[in-house]
Amino acid sequence: MSMFRECRRCVMDSSDPLIILDEEGRCNHCSNALGQYHEVVFSGQTGRLRTEQRIEGIRKRNRRREFDAVIGLSGGVDSSYAAVQAARAGLRLLAVHCDTGWNSEQAVHNIRALVDKLGIHLETVVVDWESMRDLQAAFFRASVPNCDIPQDHAIIAVTNLVAAKIGVKDFISGGNFASESILPRTWGHDARDLLHLKAIARQFGSGILRGFPHLGAFRSYFWLPFMRGVRTYRILNDIKYDLKAARQELQDEFGWKDYGGKHHESRFTRFFQAYYLPEKFGFDKRRAHLSSLIVANQLNREEACEQLSIPLFALPQLARDKEYFLKKLRISEDEWDSIMKAPPRSHEEFPNLAKWQLLRTRVKEALESRGIKVRRNR
DSSP states (O other), X not given: OOOOOBOSSSOOBTTSTTOOBOTTSOBHHHHHHHHHHHHHOOOHHHHHHHHHHHHHHHHHHTTTSSOSEEEEOOSSHHHHHHHHHHHHTTOOEEEEEEEOSOBOHHHHHHHHHXXXXXXXXXXXXXXXXXXXXXXXXXXXXXXXXOTTHHHHHHHHHHHHHXXXXXXXXXXXXXXXXXXXXXXXXXXXXXXXXXXXXXXXXXXXXXXXXXXXXXXXXXXXXXIIIIISOOEEEOGGGGTTOOHHHHHHHHHHHXXXXXXXXXXXXXXXXXXXXXXXXXXXXOOOTHHHHHHHHHHTTSSOHHHHHXXXXXOSSOHHHHHHHHHHHHHHHTOOHHHHHHHHHXXXXXXXXXXOOHHHHHHHHHHHHHHHHTTOOOOOOO
């Protein structure tokens, strides 16, 4: 049995089997993130100038269109605050919400409050529930860690399909370095990987994707970035995003409602992250989220450890969420017990598009070696 190891600077530990600690007990995750921090995150005058330049470029490219940019809006703090910043900068936004059937009451309220007060347009796309249910249940039966892939893939596909329909190539993203700089590769898998999704659907579900929005490998990895010229602007990286202050501002100005943990605006993600992952795999994703905040100097290690000492679920809430979850996915108690007892499996055990991802990296490197600038998500 391997020895437990924990970073002395952040709170990542050996629940990631690939963690490496240096002589001072500091892990590769926070060391790598700190090394990249000042290349990605900007603030003050530099951040303002970068924001102005990017916003001006987005406006010029879309001056003949109805909208300047598309933003995926979940009702979570990151996408909500990104929408506020982009709208304040004067962009004409089309907010796209992909309803996968798991919205919390707080998420629905937050989306409506934001679009109403900011005066931005909202398009909601409802995913066929039977296809979503079948795929999500299949991923649990496969015993892999990232059972959020069907939901995440649908969201990516919907926002890109809506943008293509209206001719907009610019996206505003709530993705950010401050709260997301750390996420171990062993804890997940690329949600764009349609080959992987289909393989698990065939083996553990019906294999039918009718009504499920999806993007193939060529479209995801090559057509969108290299041929269609899609650009994604992570606006929160240019304002030195402070998570606690952002939450407070959203609550004060928009009546925004807090939903608890990161990504818990989805009832699926709340149960998946707070119960399935820690119980079956020993992964507590709070470690990655809190460690990212430590890197961003928004939290110290003692505060992070204190938050980790709080149980992920109060027992009454766990019982209610489990009952709702199993009923919605049509999984019996006996089958769920079998799923939880089955040996954990890696995503690499199933067909996947790792070779496409490697090819995409090599194409980008080859273009850049010839002096051809490749757009990056920033």
